[in-house]
Amino acid sequence: MNENNELRIAVVGAGPAGVYSSDIFLRQLRKTGEELGLGTKARIDLFEKLPVPFGLVRYGVAPDHPSIKFIADALEKTLDNPDIHLYCDVEFGRDITLDDLLARYDAVLFATGAVADKPLLIPGADLQGVFGAARFVEWYDGYPTGAREWPLDAEQIAVIGGGNVAMDVARELMRNAEDLKARTDIPDNVYEGIKANKVKELHLFIRRGVAQAKFSVQELREMEKLPGVQLVINEDDFDLDDETVERASANKLTRQMVEELFAIREMAEDMEDDGGVDFEGNPANRKYYLHFNADPVEIIGADGKVAAIRVERTETGADGTMHRTGEFEDIPVQSVYHAIGYKPASVPDVAYDEARTVLANDGGRILAAASGEAESAEVLPRLYATGWAKRGPIGLIGSTKSDALLIVTNMLDDFSKEGAAGRIAPDRDPASIDQLLASRGVTPIDFAGWKRIDAFERSEGAKEGREHKKVVEPEELRRLAHGE
Template sequence: MSENNSNQLRIAVVGAGPAGVYSSDIFLRELKKKGESLRLPDNARIDLFEKLPVPFGLVRYGVAPDHPAIKFIADALEKTLDNPDIHLYCDVELGRDLDLDDLMERYDAVLFATGAVADKPLTIAGSDLEGVYGAARFVEWYDGYPTGARTWPLEAETVAVIGGGNVAMDVSRELVRNADDLKVRTDIPDNVYEGIKENKARELHLFVRRGVAQAKFSVQELRELEKLPGVQIIINEDDFELDEETVEQAGSDKLTRQMVEELFVIRDMAEDMEDGGGVDFEGNPATKKYYIHFNSAPTEVLGEDGEVVGLHVERTETSADGVMRHTGEFTNYPVQAVYHAIGYKPASVPGVAYDEQRHVLANEGGRILAEPAFTAETGTSTVRPRLYATGWAKRGPVGLIGSTKSDALLIVGNMLEDLANAEVADGESGAKGCIAPDRDPESIDRLLAERGVKPIDFAGWKKIDAYERAEGAKEGREHKKVIDPSQMRELALG
């Protein structure tokens, strides 16, 4: 083992989605800028572990396939991974193939960027009826998640979606999508195309609990709503009667102001669609109706014989500061399926405390805690050295993909500061920050081989990607997603 390797920082990142990849890149960049002043080694090896056979997490499996910007984000992430100082280990799961002690033995710091894969539960009456679905599972289906469903029940003619954020908008859009249009524009696999082609939904109701100015849609999401072939958008004009205080409050934040302005564009579009006799954005006769209900809080899913037959919704009022008031005015909407997109719950990590109140790994400024602060007798909790969290694992499922960069910059700064102040493994010969006892960079490969684990590296991912592009080209598409994990392994390792 060379002296260069022994004096090289070694960092493990768990999760190869945007948060993990951005953090890896930022760590290397910040080390070059600050390493000398902190008296740290000038280089580092980052091993990036991903439980799925392929990288990119949320970009590949958490965002609707018809987002045009996703391609550019994926390309940027791939360029980052094509770095000799970053080593990709896909199809390696913490808690199955490795445990936390394995990582602590071999890495100076461990950063969790594990994202979110589960829905926050819908807690209203009737949420256990057949025909009530969490958005996460539906997204897994239409994004071809390796362990997700391969078929999806799309028998309901009238569908409700609950939520006021981008996931609710994604789910709603895919439920009224034209299958052929979606296939031409995206990388959806055959099973998703066939499923959407047979979708019987003709009427969709999106329910947002608060008002127009309190929704959490991005402008890009709204603009994609404006271009749905065969879909008439229908709104309640009363929802757009905003008082001066609400307008002033919304205008004080740039993103909120832009969102509200775009919602008013949609209001005008909806009026034109109605005046045209029920047409889509191009003036063609609409075959589907998309209702947007603001200030509408579902209070119960109605059922008969264990199946969804309706949704009981209360009218609300929302003040300029976002406080919602119940009015006691109720309406029943006949629907046969209900999708809830009210938030994701970030994944837990074996051996790491979980904060059930905030739905995050227990952390303070990204530093992992021994236990959630609210459960500690003193009201605080001690920091566990060398363990960190970033992205949704740190802050919960809020913010756009790009916001993970600023998050990563903060966490990386903390990591470098802590490494500079830590005791080294060998006080006589070890470099500053080199804390892990096992300094052999090949140690992790031997351990995985001994356990019969065959990781998919960056070269393996490129083989999968090349196959997907070749399959897409046969149909005049840029890409066609592989969804079978066994096929992914065969392509990458065979």
């Protein structure tokens, strides 16, 4: 089999889902390709609209997560593979179309992730001072097209959400700038913004109870070690009945989370008993309030700006069912951040399921229309989705691996049923995509270009005794990548 007749796969999105899927495809093909009559050779081209790879790992997770470095290193090792070709700074729908890819690739896999917040549907959500988590995360992670300045002039802040993104947002808002700079790759504009942060009180609101939160133990442990921050809890939130405890104990991760929350309760009591101190026993200058069974129902404004948040007390049954009590409290705040979920991106020429907020798919096979519509049963050949594009914004980064294995298994099975050993695309010239992009004036950033960016970021970080210092401006990223 000559090299122009290898299986050719286009992956749209070079975040964890796209990179993991590329790696697993090559591994599974080597393992089962001969048995399926497909051979064992493939070329995978990864297309990424941003000038750099890694998506969520670089731009969607708080910079002080200790696991990020290890995940990024693993993804980079995967990209350093002669059978995987990186095309950053190439946007699907603008620089290349679905027809372009189907002409040159035997299958197209969408791993496009999520960039937008689900809307906050309560009165006052349009007031000045209300922010979606996605935009704030873009700011502190240095997203190439994100904001470069952020208004951190509120002394009292509310964060809405019961998951890890809410915890990330709250933690960064409570962060000491010097501590954050020493431990992370944040750029100068984020350091200056955090240093000027005026917040004195932060209130995190979780609609359901302690046993129904969706925090990881790692997130909780990071919250426990914030310099200058006193944690404050409501004792009543931790009064769990026997059935709730029994149900929580049945799931290992839930049990560990609840145990950690009870450790936080003890820590908060000690902090208060010692006169308002942080985790090291030093005087605290900020307070972090953790509210369970608290559902924000309205943001109250004054002169068009946030002035307070109205919260209804709830009760949560052992089965997770939430009941309203009709008891309300108004808490003064000047900013509200909502982290109630992301909405995965739609892509041109692919049906979108608004109800599930995913690309319309069945087990990762792209459908002609969204679920519930007349043509929804029709599977479009050669088109697939993985990660958040397939299942929605749930699960940790590692969850994408199980998705990838399922999708790859389906892809190989589909190829095995085609003629020509799955070689379906008519244009089999590996140089064809490069010629097409060049004809359109598009200059991709390849893996070598990424390595030049990475080397520069490391050299800039070293000047300040840091491992990395992130470059944020897209034009500078391009200049570095192209060696200009």
